Each structure stands twice: as structure tokens, then as C-alpha cells.
Amino acid sequence: MATEIEIQLQTLEQEAQSAIAHSDNLKKLEELRVAYLGKKGELSLILKGMGKLAPEMRPVIGAVANQIKEKIQDSLSQQQETLQKQQIQAQIASETIDVTMPGVSKPLGKSHPLQSTIDRVIDIFVGLGYTVAQGPQIESDYYNFEALNTPPEHPARDMQDTFYFGDGSLLRTHTSSVQIRYMEQNEPPIRIIAPGRVYRRDTVDATHSAVFHQIEVLAIGKNLTFTDLKGTIKEFLRQMFGDDLPTVFRASYFPFTEPSAEVDVQWQGKWLEVMGCGMVDPNVLKAVGYDPEEYSGFAAGLGVERFAMILHKIDDIRRLYNSDLRFLNQF
Template sequence: MSMNEKLEKIRQEALSRIEQSGGLEKLEEVRVAYLGKKGELTEVLKGMRDVAPEDRPKVGQLVNEARAIIEKRLDEARSELARAARELKIASETIDVTLPATKMPAGHPHPNTLALDEVERVFVGMGYEVVEGPEVELDYYNFEALNIPANHPAKDEQDTFYINKDIVLRTQTSPVQVRIMEKQKPPIRVIAPGRVYRADEVDATHSPCFHQIEGLVIDKGITMADLKGTLAQFAREMFGADTKVKFRPHHFPFTEPSAEMDVSCFKCGGKGCRFCKGEGWIEILGCGMVHPKVLRMSGIDPDVYSGFAFGIGLERIALLKYEIDDMRLLYENDIRFLRQF
């Protein structure tokens, strides 16, 4: 048998044993049997001294070729086996992905906060600063500075909680307007969320303690069109891009002209449904151009500056947006309620 034939035989045998191995251990045996220190191919190299010197390079090349082929095949077989083993493992690891999730321990925000965050997001995006003012407030700021004269019915004890004749629980967030104007130079763009108080008994639609968000913009050349544009944008951000707004004349002592803003019902889109009591519109907020008297009292010259203000009932937004049917739920803090936000 020529060296050539011998090598070919070794190669054939090795490859066929590799094919039949079927496991990593068997493959190792094959490697040792052919390529190991005492392996058949190694033996051939050892027998080189019997080869004629002129043939040696040729034989050497043949041996190396055979070795390379076997090694390559061994590697391939190894990775095929590894792949097969992994596939088997993967197949055995299937889980029921429809089993329940692990509960995250996180708690929930109050729906008022959820709604307030939305409102703040919109106005902060439009360049408004979020500010605050005191809840226990001077009568001056809550009424007089807002052009509500001493004997106005709005000051009646039936609506206002008094601490003494000069101090009240604020009935609106509007006094923050005055406080801001007194200490800040225009341009002013602020919203002032906070708690307000009215002497209403608790029922499904009333609470003696609730929240408003006041808005105030003061600058040169602010127009009623700016008021409309700003609040229309707010409505679209808050209630959806298709939301339409309607401004109705109204009266507030501290704005002139004054308006109430309705938005197209976000439930039925304005066709009229139970939610909007068939009207297609939902009343959302009161607004207007800041009254010149209020500007003047707050130290701002109404001949130079103008501005607009608006007041949003936070609970109203929360009740509407999250379809909560009873205001009392907001202050009972039942976890079965809070968990839904």
C-alpha cells in the first residue's frame, strides 16, 4: 500500500468514525485515535524516516492535508453536537407565558394628581411656571383685590369659611394672581394649583374642600384671541386633538370680558350622549381678560400691560376624564378605588 493510499484510508476511516460518533466523548476518542500522540496519523509522521528523503516534503504535505481535513471535520461535528444539545435544552425550557405576572409592589397616584400632572405638563410646555399661595388667606387677597367689594353676595358666610373678619379659607385660587402680580414684573406666565374651600355639604357633586388651578398671563399686547388660542390648545392636549372649544360670555368680578369655556364632549365627540347630558358640550373652565382694576390694585399699569386669567376645577377634570361618578370617592381613599389609577 502506497503512502498515498495509506493516508487516504486513514482519512476515510477517521471521517467515517466522526460521522458515527454521536457524542462529544466519542469524538474525543476519534481525535486521540488519529491525531493524538499515538494516533494513526501521528504514527505516519513518525514513520517518515522510512520515506525516501526526496518524497518527504510530498508525504509531509499529504499528512498535513489529511490532518487539516480531520480537524476541520472534528470541529464541525463538535459544534453540530453542541447546537443539537442547546436546542434540546431550549426545547425543554418552555414555560407557560400565560401564567400570572409577578405583582409589582408600586402604589398609585391619586386621580387628582394624575389630572394635575397632565395640566401641568401642558402649561409647563407652554412656558408657564407652577407657583403656589396660601390656603388660609387674607380677605383682601381673596376678595377685595379681585374686585369683589365688601358686601358682595359671594362673600356671604354661606359660601366662605371665615377664621376671623380679615382671614378666610380661600374660596378660589385667584388670590395667587394678585400675589404674583405684586411681586413679579411682566412677562408673567404662571399656573397656581391648590386647595380651595367652600361651605358646601359633602355629596356626590360637592365637597367643602377641593382644588383649582389658576392660570395667569400678563404682558404687553396680550389679547382675548391669545386667551382663546391658549385654552383651545390646552383643551386639545388634555382631551384629544379633535377637541373643539366654545366660549360663552360670563361674568367674574376680576375679569372683563369674561367667558366660560366648553369643550366638545370627549365621550361622544359632540353628538350628544348621557355623559354630556345630550348637549355635546361640557363646561370646563372660567376665564377672561384680567380686569383693569385688578391690574391697577396689584401694581401693574393697565395702560401698558394686559393679560388673561383662567380657573380650572381639578376635581371636575378628574371626574370627567376618569369617569368617576361620585366626588366622595376622591376623599375616602379606598384602595380599591386608588388602585385604578
């Protein structure tokens, strides 16, 4: 019986040494360790038969089993060290950088001319003490029209025909709706600008788009007058165009301001309409819970595309949306 166990142990050692020598990764090596030396491994299974040995033979077989176990453990450790070194060498080889190879060019990104124009306007007004306000692009009829003194059937709605959803909501036609939401949640004095994308049903051509960008300005406080509005607009235009340009305020009409005006500037020998503005209509102040006897204010709005086209001498608004790198790389 002792001879049979010794033969089993010797066979186990030979098989284990061969399997360890041929293992090519650390995962497989760990599986071999568990298979041969684990609690339920082959060595443990063989040693369960020691109970049938004569008492004087058990120490002898135990010593042989311990020697075999140590040899297998040594082989496992050596093979583990070898495989780890091979793994490190392979990683080093795969991550080696050939400094003689040409570099991969990753050109720096640039701001889109629309975004750079928005940023420029924001910087100017923030410097004048204004903060930026945001609002949803999908609006209710109330915030987009009614609260801005444009009730249903008002003729001014024809100029701002937009895209409606089945539930009565719509894509906002201006960022004036942001002003209403902000005034509902804040008490005067207020100084905000509201940049964002707006939508109107319009025929797309060189100067018109159904989707465009707008920035609106709002100031509410005590004793604000049209003189304050003119001074603010003139300073903004001076900083925007880098010069004290000739400016004209032409009487106009907007349902949410009274009096209202269009702003023209003389730019490169031509008169250009660049903004609309006016004093906030008392009905708008009442809609947000302000007392028009105590507070007054002014508002102004500009189309970002119009300013970008003027500043960069762009002849067609559609160039701003076509994502043509030959065009965009100029900025």
C-alpha cells in the first residue's frame, strides 16, 4: 500500500512540474496551484489514503508528501516570477514610443463665429453690471406672448409666427420670455441679458433663417428713463464695434415696450439696423406683479447672426450653419 501512494505522489509531481513548465499566463498558473495543492486538490486526495497505512509508514509517506509539495510550490513561484517578468517586458514593448516617428497633429479648436459674438456681447454687458439669465426653448403661449402684452388675435403675432406643438406649447420666438420668468422670481432692481436660440416660421435666404440666436437686455429699477436706455445702447455699440459710431434711434413699435425704437449705426459708410429697444410697457410690469407707478425699465434685443455678419463681413447667413470647415477655419 505504501508503495502505491509513493507511486501516486511521484506521478503527481511529474505531472505538476510538466504542467507548470508549460503554463503561459498567470491565470492558468493559479488554476494549477489550486488543482494540485488546494484543499480539494490532487495532493490532498492522495493523502486521504494515509489512514490505511501502517502507523510506522505514515511519517515516512508524510515526509515524502511534504517534499513533493515544497518542490511544486518552488516551481510555481519560479514560473510566476518568470511570467511576471515576461508580462512587464511585453507591456514595455507595447508602450514604447518611437521618438523618431512624426507626431500626430491635433489642431486646436476654435469658437464658432456665432459663439464668439455671443461671448463678446456677454463680456460687454457683464462689464456694465448685468448678469446672464437662461430659460426654456419650448415655451407656453403665456410666457411667449400674453405676458408680453400680446394677447390672442393681436396683429403683432403675425410677425412672430412660430412652430406649435399639440399641447399648445411652442418654440419661443424671442428670449423675452426669459425676462418674464426672471422678473416673476426676482424683485427689482434687475439687470439681466438673455442669450439663446429662437425660432420663427420664415423663408430661409441670404439674410433670414427659421432658427437664429438672440440676446435681449432688461433693466428694471426706479426712475429709469429713455436717456438711460440710449446711454446703455451707445456704450454697448461703442465697445462692440470699437468706435464711437454715428447712431440713430428711429421710432418703431413693439407690443412689450412703449415708446419703442429701432437702432441704426453707420458702419463702413452704410446705415445698418442692428437692434430694437424701448421702455418696458406698464402692462408687462403688471403681469409680473411690479407696480408701474414705482418701477420703470428698458429692454433691447439684437440678432446675433446680424452682428456676426457685420463684424466678419459675411454675405450669407446660411454660411453660419453649413459647418463648412473652409469657411469656419477663417475665424
